[in-house]
Amino acid sequence: MRPGQVKGIIKKFFKWTFILLALYTLFGFVYFTNAIPMQPATMSSAPQGIAVFTGTRARLEEGFETLRRYPDSRLLISGVNQGTSVSQLIRASRARCCPPAERVTLDYKAQDTAENAQETAKWARANNVQKLFLVTSNYHMPRSILELNHSAPDLDITAHPVIARSFQDNTWWQDKVILYNVLGEYNKYVWAWLRYNVGTLFT
Numbered sequence: 001m002r003p004g005q006v007k008g009i010i011k012k013f014f015k016w017t018f019i020l021l022a023l024y025t026l027f028g029f030v031y032f033t034n035a036i037p038m039q040p041a042t043m044s045s046a047p048q049g050i051a052v053f054t055g056t057r058a059r060l061e062e063g064f065e066t067l068r069r070y071p072d073s074r075l076l077i078s079g080v081n082q083g084t085s086v087s088q089l090i091r092a093s094r095a096r097c098c099p100p101a102e103r104v105t106l107d108y109k110a111q112d113t114a115e116n117a118q119e120t121a122k123w124a125r126a127n128n129v130q131k132l133f134l135v136t137s138n139y140h141m142p143r144s145i146l147e148l149n150h151s152a153p154d155l156d157i158t159a160h161p162v163i164a165r166s167f168q169d170n171t172w173w174q175d176k177v178i179l180y181n182v183l184g185e186y187n188k189y190v191w192a193w194l195r196y197n198v199g200t201l202f203t
Contacts, residue, residue, distance in 0.1 A: 032186045035142045037161040038168065046070045047158065049129035053116045053136040053144055054079040058162045060093035063135045066160060067104070068097040073133075075099065076123045078107040078116040113140070114192070117147035124155055133160040138167055139182045143189040150196050 050073050052063035060077065067075045077089060086104050105123060110116045124132060136144050138161035148157055166172040173179055 028190065029183070029186050032142065032189060033182065036167070036182075037138045037141055037159055038163065038170075040161065040163065041159050045131070047073050047129075047133040048131045049074045049076065049124055049127060050133045050135060050160075051076045051078060051116075051120045051123075053113065053120075053134070053140065055140070056137060056162070057093055058164075059135055059137065060089055061095050062160070062162050064090060064093055064095035064097060064099060066133060066135060067099045068095075070133075071099075071103075073103070074127055074129065075104045076107060076120060077104070078119050078123075079110040080106045080108055082108050084108075113143055113188075114147050114151075117144070117151040120148060121152035121155070124152055129155075131156045131158070133158050135160045135162065137161065138163045139178075139185050143185060143192055146189065146192055146196070 047070060050063055050066050050070070052059050052075070054060065054077060063075055063077060067073060080089070084106065086099075086101050086106065089106075090098060107116075107119045107123070110119045120132075123129070132155055134141070134144060134148065134157050141159050141161050145157060145159060148155065164172070164178070166175050166178055172182070
């Protein structure tokens with residue numbers, strides 16, 4: 001085989017590899033966006049526990065509001081900055097109520113979503129929580145559930161997404177900041193999925 005032919009084969013190989021990867025990324029992203037909840041979840045029964053993966057004021061507000069609706073539940077706020085108190089979080093969230101401090105637990109250890117899930121699993125076991133409402137941004141929900149299912153496979157999880165208006169209006173893809181966040185979350189979801197499933201692909 002001539003050097004020119006070898007070079008041509010290599011170029012075709014990289015060209016088709018790029019095309020296949022592009023198609024995989026496109027269809028994977030479409031699948032991911034279809035998995036993002038666009039409407040609030042229907043609650044069939046009260047939860048024993050509520051977990052908030054911190055990140056925005058709206059998540060905190062929704063967590064406190066959910067505890068107000070289900071006062072017999074317990075609330076975990078995971079990923080809180082060291083030194084932050086419950087009263088400070090209530091003020092920051094602009095929540096309408098002041099929940100009893102004994103029903104709220106703050107997790108200062110978690111630094112990312114995987115650690116949020118790990119700390120939530122520990123808290124659920126310690127408090128005998130079997131039915132959990134998970135509060136986080138809707139585009140963050142698929143990866144959060146993936147991580148939590150891995151850390152606590154027996155936990156009954158109900159997604160309780162915080163949904164921005166642009167998602168409700170289906171205009172989120174026109175907002176560069178939100179689109180960037182969703183693309184970043186998709187990449188993180190793919191890596192998390194591979195981390196937990198790549199071994200099974202070869203068994």
